[in-house]
Amino acid sequence: MTPLLEAQNLTVHFEGVVALNGFSLTVNDGEILGIIGPNGSGKTTFFNTISGFVKPDKGHIFYNQREITHVSPHVIAELGIARTFQNLELFPYMTVLQNVMVGNHSRVTTKDALKNICSRDERQRQEFQALEVLDFLGISGFEHSRPAGLPFGIQKLVELARALVMQPELLLLDEPAAGLNEQETMEMGRIIKDIRDDLIITVLVVEHDMSLVMSISDRVVVLSSGETLTEGTPEEVKINRDVVEVFLGSTY
Ligand SMILES: Nc1ncnc2c1ncn2[C@@H]1O[C@H](COP(=O)(O)OP(=O)(O)OP(=O)(O)O)[C@@H](O)[C@H]1O
Ligand SMILES: [Mg+2]
Known part of the structure; x- marks a missing residue:
């Protein structure tokens, strides 16, 4: 192997x-x-x-x-290479969707990020992808909630979602x-x-x-x-x- x-x-x-x-x-x-x-x-x-x-x-x-x-x-x-943390590292005042979409920006280069920042299509694509990951993890419907108010088990899945949107190997x-x-x-x-x-x-x-x-x-x-x-x-x-x-x- x-x-x-x-x-x-x-x-x-x-x-x-x-x-x-x-x-x-x-x-x-x-x-x-x-x-x-x-x-x-x-x-x-x-x-x-x-x-x-x-x-x-x-x-x-x-x-x-x-x-x-x-x-x-x-x-x-x-x-x-993507990771999750031993202590949850979510942004409590951002929505679940926003927290997950932070992951998209970890994978793109700074140059790409600048190029994409104003692109509505790109934002929509990233949003769609984040929603797909939430669906894969069985937590669709929480995208507009704030992590602080969610059960711990869901918060852990949100952090996992953020790592997965990076499409890691x-x-x-x-x-x-x-x-x-x-x-x-x-x-x-x-x-x-x-x-x-x-x-x-x-x-x-x-x-x-x-x-x-x-x-x-x-x-x-x-x-x-x-x-x-x-x-x-x-x-x-x-x-x-x-x-x-x-x-x-x-x-x-
Ligand atoms: N940033 C740091 N500054 C000082 N010491 C550290 C730091 N990070 C880890 N250590 C020390 O290094 C050793 C290994 O820590 P580490 O966190 O890697 O262990 P772990 O196997 O993950 O433990 P746990 O199962 O408790 O999470 C410990 O003695 C820890 O106190
Ligand atoms: Mg440890």
């Missing part, structure tokens, strides 16, 4: 804390790859490094064979089920599978909900103190002695 993304020996320090310690990972085109690990093991830092918000002290990231290690976040987004989901009830979590699992199967998007998912990760992932990587503890199929990881030890007594 062709590697879509290759992270090689990433090391990230934050004032004495080693968040990633020579971490390497290959993401194959078309897979759902789960990343699990205890609190503080470096999962979000890894996402921040891929999406350009954090620059590694050491190591390299290649996306479609192009090195993106020192590329800025908006260029990485233009290249086709690689989607990074940081704890998509955090704060969701059991039924919403199952629904999120189904949606993530549909994103890969119907929209043909490769998905990297960080999650604490073990049953969700194990049911949707083709492969699971276990991070511990910024390093790979093990990786394998969900079945292999579930019975790994080190994994059981690391997670025993934790939130898993």
Whole structure:
């Protein structure tokens, strides 16, 4: 299989804390790859490094064979990598539709954005596309609501919609089920599978909900103190002695 993304020996320090310690990972085109690990093991830092918000002290990231290690976040987004955040980052006073359409502007270049800013047709096209994504996620009808007044589960889908309108090739989901009830979590699992199967998007998912990760992932990587503890199929990881030890007594 062709590697879509290759992270090689990433090391990230934050004032004495080693968040990633020579971490390497290959993401194959078309897979759902789960990343699990205890609190503080470096999962979000890894996402921040891929999406350009954090620059590694050491190591390299290649996306479609192009090195993106020192590329800025908006260029990485233009290249086709979209993400959601562990803490919802919606604009509370904008409507759902406006929040989702922010995603369109993350993917276009500044030059295109200036060219399109006055184009009514372009705006209509983007609106149509945003509405299509809301429909895909089963939240049509909320487009004129403000996120602050909506149930948390819907807000999480709005953030996901904003990432999807970018039409990414690689989607990074940081704890998509955090704060969701059991039924919403199952629904999120189904949606993530549909994103890969119907929209043909490769998905990297960080999650604490073990049953969700194990049911949707083709492969699971276990991070511990910024390093790979093990990786394998969900079945292999579930019975790994080190994994059981690391997670025993934790939130898993
Ligand atoms: N911006 C930052 N400044 C200082 N330290 C940071 C920063 N971001 C992360 N860290 C530290 O780096 C380590 C890894 O954090 P990270 O957020 O990547 O963990 P995580 O695996 O996502 O944890 P969680 O499951 O709680 O979300 C932690 O010790 C954290 O305190
Ligand atoms: Mg995190």
